[in-house]
Amino acid sequence: MTDIIQVGLGFWGYDWATGVLPEVETVRVAAYVDPSEEARQRIADKLNVPADRCFASLNDALAAVNAPIVLATLRTDAHYPVARRALEAGRHVIVEKPFASSVGEAKELVALAAAEKRMLMVSQNYRHYPAPIRVAEMVAQQALGHVSLVDIVFRQHAPSIGYRYWDFPDPLLADMSIHHFDLMRMILADEPKAVSCRTWNLPGSPFQNHPVGVVTVEFAGGTIVSYRGSWMSGGAATAWAGEWTIDCDEGEIWFTSRGHGAERLERDRVVLRRRGSAAEEQILDHVRYFDRAGTMAAMEQAVRTGVPPARFSSGADNLMSLALMQASIVSTQRGGDWVSIEEILSV
Ligand SMILES: NC(=O)c1ccc[n+]([C@@H]2O[C@H](COP(=O)([O-])OP(=O)(O)OC[C@H]3O[C@@H](n4cnc5c(N)ncnc54)[C@H](O)[C@@H]3O)[C@@H](O)[C@H]2O)c1
Structure with a gap:
């Protein structure tokens, strides 16, 4: 079982938290992050999450929880700062599609992931x-x-x-x-x-x-x-x-x-x-795991074994889709x- 931190609990993040992640038996959400108290409360109520596992900022969650994977289920403009911070903190990262707001930002994240020797993945669930x-x-x-x-x-x-x-x-x-x-x-x-x-x-x-x-x-x-x-x-x-x-x-x-x-x-x-x-x-x-559960299971396998599975949508690969x-x-x-x-x- 691999721990993750989920960042972004809006409409789509709620759907990930309640409809996708519980299906993936190989991962456990160790922390939920969103600046909106309403968004955090909705998850806490729905999934019975204790208050000390919900955080208003990624920095607080990174300090409290040693989870190796950060999952960013946010609007595209927030992908870059969240992914950057998580990579700098030595975590592997999944971001929702599209990868980033610009090819320049995406290239920077790919270079940072390589320098930190961390995996960076874009959720191309199809x-x-x-x-x-x-x-x-x-x-x-x-x-x-x-x-x-x-x-x-x-x-x-x-x-x-x-x-x-x-x-x-x-x-x-x-x-x-x-x-x-x-x-x-x-x-x-x-x-x-x-x-x-x-x-x-x-x-x-x-x-x-x-x-x-x-x-x-x-x-x-x-x-x-x-x-x-x-x-x-x-x-x-x-x-x-x-x-x-x-x-x-x-x-x-x-x-x-x-x-x-x-x-x-x-x-x-x-x-x-x-x-x-x-x-x-x-x-x-x-x-076995399809759609977004397939993304999550592929990343968990890649982190656990060190070998990305076939058709793994790495940041480096995804640069060409974004381009x-x-x-x-x-x-x-x-x-x-x-x-x-x-x-x-x-x-
Ligand atoms: N793969 C798909 O098929 C699919 C379908 C729908 C949406 N999406 C993607 O999901 C993304 C999110 O959409 P949404 O509808 O959930 O948006 P939303 O606006 O409903 O939710 C965004 C949430 O992120 C939070 N947030 C903003 N900045 C943050 C930060 N720095 N740290 C933590 N939390 C932060 C906000 O408080 C909000 O709760 C979209 O960009 C969209 O592309 C993908």
């Missing part, structure tokens, strides 16, 4: 689902040959589902597409080279910024990804990972992943279509011009 894991394996084995084109569509209608981040600067790209960008890299085992993107808002939409967009990504190995996402779709909602068609030399791989609420695992499907043959539905492996997100934002600011990942990483 990695921990049976369908993308299987598809990544199939692509690696070239099950249908070389991948030339990937088509991804994501559709949700935010006003109908209790969405709450209406004021986010880039609600599609930074809140949602970051999951899809990260899955592109995991599945293709390749890195993006350049991106072209347009985003926009709709008349009467509750979003202050752009909830709809199209993105084209060129990967180093030559694969082109065509992505369309909408938080304001009137059409049939896709699962949260979207619907993917991966066009290969000898056929196509179709998949979808991450359902909603209690049915999060039920939507995962992978279908293989060899050219000229009937579609073959794949039987997917059981995943792809940032390049998309810059491209949309430039009216859809192609933006190279190199330019974004050279800050």
Whole structure:
């Protein structure tokens, strides 16, 4: 059993504390941190936590508790100061996605983690689902040959589902597409080279910024990804990972992943279509810890054994997902011009 400190007990932090961490048998929360007394009290009441395990500041928790892992379930702008402090105090760190407010901040944290010899992880929870894991394996084995084109569509209608981040600067790209960008890299085992993107808002939409967009990504190995996402779709909602068609030399791989609420695992499907043959539905492996529990269990295993498991979303790895997100934002600011990942990483 490994102890952790959880920092940030707002809407999402409460969900982590009550709905995710109790499922992970290998970890125990030794301290909860939030400056809001109301947020601390809500956790104390719900989980019967004694007052001496709830702290108003990370420094107080670090002084009181020797837990090796700090989990930051905070808004993005608070990731950098919290992760920095925890790394300097010799702790391993997990931060929620997106990694940081800028590529510069993220690079600093990666360098600090390396200097302190600590693990830094970004919670890319969509990695921990049976369908993308299987598809990544199939692509690696070239099950249908070389991948030339990937088509991804994501559709949700935010006003109908209790969405709450209406004021986010880039609600599609930074809140949602970051999951899809990260899955592109995991599945293709390749890195993006350049991106072209347009985003926009709709008349009467509750979003202050752009909830709809199209993105084209060129990967180093030559694969082109065509992505369309909408938080304001009137059409049939896709699962949260979207619907993917991966066009290969000898056929196509179709998949979808991450359902909603209690049915999060039920939507995962992978279908293989060899050219000229009937579609073959794949039987997917059981995943012991999925979604955010998968993130937490992977970090615990990495810290306990010293060896990060497959597809571990380290800070160093996640720099490229963050850069792809940032390049998309810059491209949309430039009216859809192609933006190279190199330019974004050279800050
Ligand atoms: N992975 C996913 O699918 C997913 C889904 C929803 C939200 N999120 C992420 O979770 C993040 C948090 O969202 P939220 O809705 O919980 O925000 P929130 O505003 O409800 O909560 C933030 C909490 O952090 C606390 N806080 C602020 N600074 C702090 C500090 N320095 N130390 C300790 N506590 C501090 C605040 O008091 C507040 O209670 C968002 O950035 C979002 O990207 C991820």
